[in-house]
Amino acid sequence: MRNGIRRAGKCDLQPVAGNGLLDRRALFRAGAAMAAGAGFARSANATGPLQIEPWMREVGAPFVPYGQPSHFENKVARIFATLPGTTGTGASRTPLHALEGTITPNGLHFERSHDGIPEIDPTAHQLLIHGLVRRPLSFTVEALSRYPTVSRIAFIECGGNGGALYQKSPVQLGVQGLHGLLSCAEWTGVPLAILLDEAGVDPKARWILAEGADAASMSRSVPLAKAMDDAIVALYQNGERIRPGNGYPMRLLLPGFEGNTNVKWLRRIKLTDGPMMTKDETSKYTISLPDGKAQQFVFPIEAKSVITRPSPGLRLDGAGVYEISGLAWSGYGRIAKVDVSADGGKSWAPALLQDPVLPMALTRFRIPWQWNGGAAVLQSRAEDESGYVQPTREQLIAERGSKTIFHYNGITSWGVSANGELAHVYA
Amino acid sequence: MSMRSLLLGGALVLFCTSESWADGPRLGRVVSPDEMAAWDISIAPDGANLPPGSGTPAQGEVVYRETCQACHGERGAGKPNDPLVGGQGTLTGEGMPIKTVGSFWPYATTLFDYVRRAMPLTAPKSLTDDQVYAVCAYILSLNGIVGPSDTMNAQTLAAVRMPNRDGFIVFSRSR
Numbered sequence: 001m002r003n004g005i006r007r008a009g010k011c012d013l014q015p016v017a018g019n020g021l022l023d024r025r026a027l028f029r030a031g032a033a034m035a036a037g038a039g040f041a042r043s044a045n046a047t048g049p050l051q052i053e054p055w056m057r058e059v060g061a062p063f064v065p066y067g068q069p070s071h072f073e074n075k076v077a078r079i080f081a082t083l084p085g086t087t088g089t090g091a092s093r094t095p096l097h098a099l100e101g102t103i104t105p106n107g108l109h110f111e112r113s114h115d116g117i118p119e120i121d122p123t124a125h126q127l128l129i130h131g132l133v134r135r136p137l138s139f140t141v142e143a144l145s146r147y148p149t150v151s152r153i154a155f156i157e158c159g160g161n162g163g164a165l166y167q168k169s170p171v172q173l174g175v176q177g178l179h180g181l182l183s184c185a186e187w188t189g190v191p192l193a194i195l196l197d198e199a200g201v202d203p204k205a206r207w208i209l210a211e212g213a214d215a216a217s218m219s220r221s222v223p224l225a226k227a228m229d230d231a232i233v234a235l236y237q238n239g240e241r242i243r244p245g246n247g248y249p250m251r252l253l254l255p256g257f258e259g260n261t262n263v264k265w266l267r268r269i270k271l272t273d274g275p276m277m278t279k280d281e282t283s284k285y286t287i288s289l290p291d292g293k294a295q296q297f298v299f300p301i302e303a304k305s306v307i308t309r310p311s312p313g314l315r316l317d318g319a320g321v322y323e324i325s326g327l328a329w330s331g332y333g334r335i336a337k338v339d340v341s342a343d344g345g346k347s348w349a350p351a352l353l354q355d356p357v358l359p360m361a362l363t364r365f366r367i368p369w370q371w372n373g374g375a376a377v378l379q380s381r382a383e384d385e386s387g388y389v390q391p392t393r394e395q396l397i398a399e400r401g402s403k404t405i406f407h408y409n410g411i412t413s414w415g416v417s418a419n420g421e422l423a424h425v426y427a
Numbered sequence: 428m429s430m431r432s433l434l435l436g437g438a439l440v441l442f443c444t445s446e447s448w449a450d451g452p453r454l455g456r457v458v459s460p461d462e463m464a465a466w467d468i469s470i471a472p473d474g475a476n477l478p479p480g481s482g483t484p485a486q487g488e489v490v491y492r493e494t495c496q497a498c499h500g501e502r503g504a505g506k507p508n509d510p511l512v513g514g515q516g517t518l519t520g521e522g523m524p525i526k527t528v529g530s531f532w533p534y535a536t537t538l539f540d541y542v543r544r545a546m547p548l549t550a551p552k553s554l555t556d557d558q559v560y561a562v563c564a565y566i567l568s569l570n571g572i573v574g575p576s577d578t579m580n581a582q583t584l585a586a587v588r589m590p591n592r593d594g595f596i597v598f599s600r601s602r
Binding site (some may be wrong): 083084085086089114115128129130135136137138139143144146147194195197198199209211215216217218219267268270272274275276277278279282283286287288290291292293294295296297298299300332403 | 451452453454455456457458459460463466467468469470471472498507508518519520522523524526528531532533534536537540541544545548551552594595596597598600
């Protein structure tokens with residue numbers, strides 16, 4: 001039982017690791033939550049006699065065709081940086097610190113665009129499959145909508161996410177600024193293998209080139225084996241048509257592969273005998289090593305995790321019990337384990353993994369923590385089902401150097417100070 | 428029926444399902460090579476699919492000043508966007524590498540492919556094939572990779588050997 005609520009008779013608030021980490025199930029046990037008491041949600045507004053509020057005395061708002069979050073939540077928003085002189089070329093980042101669960105709302109999914117977000121008329125859009133095939137075919141959106149579909153919950157992470165952690169001193173940003181090029185959605189569409197089978201794959205084909213219909217016509221080469229295995233031509237994102245910034249009307253979904261290969265606004269797939277060596281698989285998205293060489297075609301995202309709550313920008317409101325919550329993911333399969341440390345990695349305790357734990361999807365982890373009001377350093381460390389353990393920042397840089405911004409998957413540390421504020425630190 | 432034959436039956440059903448997917452609804456329209464010519468813009472590293480046309484560094488300099496320099500600086504020096512020239516010697520040692528066409532890009536074909544599809548940022552796909560060859564010739568000559576009067580075309584561009592051609596290792600997960 002991974003996360004069943006167990007009602008043990010005893011109240012177990014004895015730390016299981018340094019600096020106050022509690023058993024991952026402690027708060028589910030009878031009495032423990034009560035004992036925890038202070039620390040959670042002490043609010044000045046929540047004192048005094050209970051009132052009949054104005055919204056209980058008046059007619060509520062009308063229906064709207066497409067709903068929006070409460071205006072009280074208007075700070076839960078993407079932040080973005082753009083190339084000089086542009087407004088839609090660059091990246092927008094998901095506010096991971098303000099979200100719970102594992103599914104990213106569509107309006108908050110991160111975006112990376114190489115020359116703005118195209119406005120594509122779905123009735124004019126076509127997907128061409130050609131190259132080393134028996135019959136080059138083009139498919140309209142309407143045609144694809146009649147094919148067998150599959151749904152799959154998958155994370156997408158930009159190959160450059162976390163790149164700031166290669167820098168010599170800790171960049172003072174929160175989880176959104178540092179790791180916000182990461183999101184997770186339920187994607188629905190047509191298995192690419194079906195379309196490739198219809199076109200008739202030539203035995204000489206080894207790779208595909210996937211190309212977008214954006215102004216940059218962004219293109220990447222991907223091994224044919226991945227295309228035949230679990231690639232999806234996705235039409236839907238969390239139940240609705242894919243958002244323009246995420247590839248409307250269709251994108252390639254390659255579960256676990258670095259974000260850039262999940263080509264948005266997909267218009268063309270060419271089967272080839274080798275990679276095309278496009279700009280984004282040579283001059284970008286390659287990992288420069290200290291010896292001058294660069295690793296190329298680094299496709300699956302290695303196991304990684306980060307604590308989202310508490311994290312910089314949020315504040316602890318006095319000593320007491322808090323839930324530490326975060327996200328873990330791996331492009332190589334399921335997350336097997338997440339350990340959390342409150343003392344900068346000296347001691348670790350296993351976190352509870354929230355079901356469902358799906359391959360190549362974000363996994364939510366949680367663990368209760370008794371903050372004593374003093375200095376602490378919070379860390380998380382993921383292990384995936386292949387046995388790979390997320391490295392420390394020092395281990396990653398010892399192995400790879402820091403001449404790159406790509407594929408940072410080392411541990412992130414949040415320093416907690418006595419006033420309850422958090423900051424990005426190296427520990 | 429034994430458990431074994433039940434399991435086999437289940438496996439057959441799954442097999443048939445995937446087979447019928449392979450047959451598919453067949454709603455794709457067959458496209459002729461002529462029809463797809465405007466879309467088929469990707470250039471292979473051996474030069475396959477490079478179009479007819481040509482250009483010289485001198486011709487490229489004119490195009491560059493007009494359409495590229497505002498973002499990539501005089502003579503490819505960079506700023507506000509990526510530098511296209513220089514950076515030799517920065518791939519090793521301390522500090523971030525300066526990755527330019529000259530110091531880093533492994534194939535000259537990538538330059539043609541990328542410029543034609545995506546540049547200039549404000550008017551992508553607006554250059555003629557001759558202009559793209561010319562800009563490639565200019566940038567390669569600024570990097571000292573081709574001579575100042577070398578003409579670039581489908582044959583000569585494909586034959587260019589880039590300085591960092593052997594600078595890449597295909598990643599494999601090491602344990």
